[in-house]
Amino acid sequence: MTVRLSRRGLISAIGAGGGGLLLAGCDRINANPGVRKLLAAGNDLTFRAQRLVTDRAALATEYGAADMSPVFRTNGNTLPSSLAYQAHAAAGFADWRLIIDGLVEQPLALSLAQIRALPRRTQITRHDCVEGWSAIGQWTGLPLGLLLKAARLSPRARYIVFHCADDFGGVPYYESVDLIDAFHPQTILAWGMNGHPLSVPHGAPLRLRVERQLGYKQAKYVMRVEAVASLSDIGAGKGGYWEDAAGYQWYAGI
Amino acid sequence: MASIPVEESPPSAPEPRPLIYRQRLSTRIWHWVNALAVIVMLMSGLMIFNAHPMLYWGQHGANHDWAWFAIGAGHVRIGSLVLPTFGLLGVKEGMGFPLAFPSWMTIPSHYDLAGAREWHFALAWLLVAPGLIYWAWSFANGHVRHDLAPSRHELRPASLWRDIKDHARLRFHGGEEARRYNPLQKLSYLAVLFVLLPLLVLTGLTMSPQIDAAWPWLLGLFGGRPSARSIHFICAMLIGIFIVIHILMVLLAGPVNGLRSMITGWYRLPPEREEEA
Numbered sequence: 001m002t003v004r005l006s007r008r009g010l011i012s013a014i015g016a017g018g019g020g021l022l023l024a025g026c027d028r029i030n031a032n033p034g035v036r037k038l039l040a041a042g043n044d045l046t047f048r049a050q051r052l053v054t055d056r057a058a059l060a061t062e063y064g065a066a067d068m069s070p071v072f073r074t075n076g077n078t079l080p081s082s083l084a085y086q087a088h089a090a091a092g093f094a095d096w097r098l099i100i101d102g103l104v105e106q107p108l109a110l111s112l113a114q115i116r117a118l119p120r121r122t123q124i125t126r127h128d129c130v131e132g133w134s135a136i137g138q139w140t141g142l143p144l145g146l147l148l149k150a151a152r153l154s155p156r157a158r159y160i161v162f163h164c165a166d167d168f169g170g171v172p173y174y175e176s177v178d179l180i181d182a183f184h185p186q187t188i189l190a191w192g193m194n195g196h197p198l199s200v201p202h203g204a205p206l207r208l209r210v211e212r213q214l215g216y217k218q219a220k221y222v223m224r225v226e227a228v229a230s231l232s233d234i235g236a237g238k239g240g241y242w243e244d245a246a247g248y249q250w251y252a253g254i
Numbered sequence: 255m256a257s258i259p260v261e262e263s264p265p266s267a268p269e270p271r272p273l274i275y276r277q278r279l280s281t282r283i284w285h286w287v288n289a290l291a292v293i294v295m296l297m298s299g300l301m302i303f304n305a306h307p308m309l310y311w312g313q314h315g316a317n318h319d320w321a322w323f324a325i326g327a328g329h330v331r332i333g334s335l336v337l338p339t340f341g342l343l344g345v346k347e348g349m350g351f352p353l354a355f356p357s358w359m360t361i362p363s364h365y366d367l368a369g370a371r372e373w374h375f376a377l378a379w380l381l382v383a384p385g386l387i388y389w390a391w392s393f394a395n396g397h398v399r400h401d402l403a404p405s406r407h408e409l410r411p412a413s414l415w416r417d418i419k420d421h422a423r424l425r426f427h428g429g430e431e432a433r434r435y436n437p438l439q440k441l442s443y444l445a446v447l448f449v450l451l452p453l454l455v456l457t458g459l460t461m462s463p464q465i466d467a468a469w470p471w472l473l474g475l476f477g478g479r480p481s482a483r484s485i486h487f488i489c490a491m492l493i494g495i496f497i498v499i500h501i502l503m504v505l506l507a508g509p510v511n512g513l514r515s516m517i518t519g520w521y522r523l524p525p526e527r528e529e530e531a
Contacts, residue, residue: 042376
């Protein structure tokens with residue numbers, strides 16, 4: 001069957017229906033599972049391409065003191081609602097312990113004093129929020145790689161999961177990194193910021209710094225470090241609170 | 255692109271002017287692939303911008319720093335100049351905060367930063383991969399040299415000024431002159447192909463913390479991530495302006511002829527313009 005369309009008829013038809021159809025069509029395309037799969041494949045390609053062309057050991061730029069943000073804004077939770085956490089905070093985290101468990105041969109429970117006595121790294125780095133702002137601050141903490149070596153990571157471990165004291169609507173925050181970032185020299189569990197002990201709004205007692213990824217990876221209020229073989233059994237399985245709750249990419253190096 | 259059967263000019267028209275083969279296959283394919291990539295990236299980019307509708311300059315930039323550009327409720331601020339938006343930008347749409355760019359301009363058409371980032375980064379492959387091939391191909395087959403590079407004569411201020419006046423009066427070249435792009439066309443296509451698109455890609459890469467670690471020279475080149483983000487936004491706006499003018503020119507100069515040449519390659523030379531010397 002052939003439908004003959006005059007030029008004028010075609011243009012007016014497009015004009016009349018086009019606007020509304022376009023918007024509804026965009027929503028339909030956006031929700032289409034095949035399209036979602038294609039987009040996910042594109043983002044997976046970006047992750048792989050970045051890992052391919054960038055040096056795994058490349059260090060994030062470290063800035064001078066003059067480049068630091070005069071005010072480093074807070075984001076996300078600024079005071080965990082957990083009563084147990086608040087009691088620890090009130091006591092200066094004196095009886096608090098960081099748990100290291102999962103696929104490790106030597107599970108550990110370390111006090112804040114013990115962690116501070118271990119080797120430290122201080123770095124002035126840029127914090128990039130997924131929303132688009134950037135702040136520069138100084139972080140001091142224990143290199144995560146040292147901790148994982150002390151706990152004797154099992155060869156089956158593939159990811160390191162950070163369980164946090166804060167929550168969103170009762171769902172606890174968590175994040176995860178792979179072993180490339182876990183053993184990166186700038187990946188630290190920070191207990192100091194800008195020359196002071198880490199404050200509660202910025203994630204006391206410990207905040208993860210993964211300097212080559214976006215802000216939502218920089219988990220605050222870290223209570224437990226767990227080594228796992230797969231992320232599928234943690235939370236909703238996507239490797240982090242925002243990944244599960246809002247579809248953010250697990251790989252936040254972009 | 256499916257081509258649409260369109261009725262040709264009525265038989266009573268004077269003898270048909272010659273069809274010339276104006277657009278190579280590589281140009282036609284790249285044009286449409288790139289149009290898709292650029293439009294989706296522009297619309298998803300507006301959604302990403304909505305997450306933090308402020309721009310900064312330098313190494314750091316967040317709420318406590320001075321933003322040289324911001325879109326707020328019903329206004330746009332550039333430096334200290336505050337302009338009204340007449341309900342177009344910075345409008346509350348049911349969310350608790352005003353959307354810098356309204357939802358009809360964005361992909362997805364509701365506030366979804368994660369979704370917009372997926373679109374933006376997936377489509378970036380469609381921008382960069384065909385773009386690089388087209389670049390290389392256009393140098394190899396002489397497209398840049400023969401069709402895009404303006405001649406020394408065309409670059410003279412007097413001839414540029416004449417072309418600007420012609421465009422302003424909507425006097426489009428006809429006859430033999432219309433075989434080639436006019437000087438402003440050449441310059442704008444060169445600017446998009448060799449200035450705006452590369453700048454957009456490089457500043458986009460500079461916003462990736464992983465790429466910054468691997469290629470810190472990008473931060474040096476643009477003077478910091480917030481600066482790169484500002485340049486990215488400015489170039490995106492310029493691309494948006496280019497698209498509007500480009501479509502307007504196609505509509506004014508003959509949309510059917512223009513579309514046919516970008517779909518099939520064949521372009522009917524417009525009649526000679528009556529010249530007033």
